[in-house]
Amino acid sequence: MEIHKYEKLWLAGALLLIVGFIATVSYGAVGAGVEMIGNDGGQVDPDSLDQHPKFGEPGTYASEDGDYDVYVVAQQFAFVPGTEEPVRVPANSEVTFHVTSRDVIHGYEIVGTNANTMAIPGQVATMTVEFNEAGEYGLLCNEYCGSAHHAMEGKIVVVPQDEWNESMEVN
Ligand code: CUA
Numbered sequence: 001m002e003i004h005k006y007e008k009l010w011l012a013g014a015l016l017l018i019v020g021f022i023a024t025v026s027y028g029a030v031g032a033g034v035e036m037i038g039n040d041g042g043q044v045d046p047d048s049l050d051q052h053p054k055f056g057e058p059g060t061y062a063s064e065d066g067d068y069d070v071y072v073v074a075q076q077f078a079f080v081p082g083t084e085e086p087v088r089v090p091a092n093s094e095v096t097f098h099v100t101s102r103d104v105i106h107g108y109e110i111v112g113t114n115a116n117t118m119a120i121p122g123q124v125a126t127m128t129v130e131f132n133e134a135g136e137y138g139l140l141c142n143e144y145c146g147s148a149h150h151a152m153e154g155k156i157v158v159v160p161q162d163e164w165n166e167s168m169e170v171n
Contacts, residue, residue, distance in 0.1 A: 037117060041124030044100055049073055055100060060089055067094040074099060074106035074119035076146050082139050082154025089131065089156065090164035096128045107142035110156060118143060131158040 003011075028034070049055040058071040058080050070087055073080045081087050089095045099108045101119040109116040110129070117125040131137075139154035 033114075037120060037123060037125045041098060041100075041126040043122055044124055046100070046102055046121035049100070049102055054098070060087065060095075067096065070095055070097045072097060072099045072108065072119075073102055074108060074141065075102040076104065077141075077148040077152040079108070079139055079141075079152070079154040082156070083152070086136075086155040086157045087139075089158055091131050091134045091158050091161050093161070094128055094130055096126055099125045099127075104145050105143050106145050106152070107140065109140045109142050111138035111140055113137065116142070131156075134158045134160040 044052055044055060054061065054069075054071040055073055058073050061069045061071065063069055068089055070089060072082060072087070078084065079087075097108070097115070097117075099117055099119045100123065101121045103121060105121070106119040107116070108119050108125070113129070115127055115129045117127055119125060135158055137156040137158065139156060141149060141152035143149075145152065
């Protein structure tokens with residue numbers, strides 16, 4: 001059987017496309033560092049967050065090893081903290097966010113960075129971020145969560161290390 005030259009070319013092109021598509025999908029699935037929320041953050045009872053030692057009083061906590069933990073409750077339609085008052089963290093420190101939801105699924109995206117997770121009732125999502133520069137970052141909910149989803153936003157203020165140390169001394 002003889003295959004025409006142009007037909008061979010088309011076959012090769014089509015095969016190349018298929019390989020290319022598989023490569024893109026594989027890269028998106030495993031190469032880009034995108035994961036589902038793991039189980040490492042642990043679980044909480046979304047109905048009794050107020051009794052939780054950290055989620056009952058969400059905010060920034062210094063840990064013994066010099067790093068920081070930020071506990072955030074997402075709810076319709078605010079981040080606590082983040083929306084009414086900004087999350088405050090020091091620059092050049094390892095900051096681990098612990099994010100959960102009180103009601104429905106929300107998103108927690110630090111705008112302009114690759115820090116982005118889901119906030120699921122009952123589940124604690126954790127992600128560790130280091131902010132190298134002081135400044136402000138926007139927070140966005142990127143999971144549809146109800147009528148005011150589009151207005152659910154907040155702010156992170158990254159404080160220069162020296163100012164942070166001073167403010168800690170005052171307390
Ligand atoms: Cu919360 Cu969308």
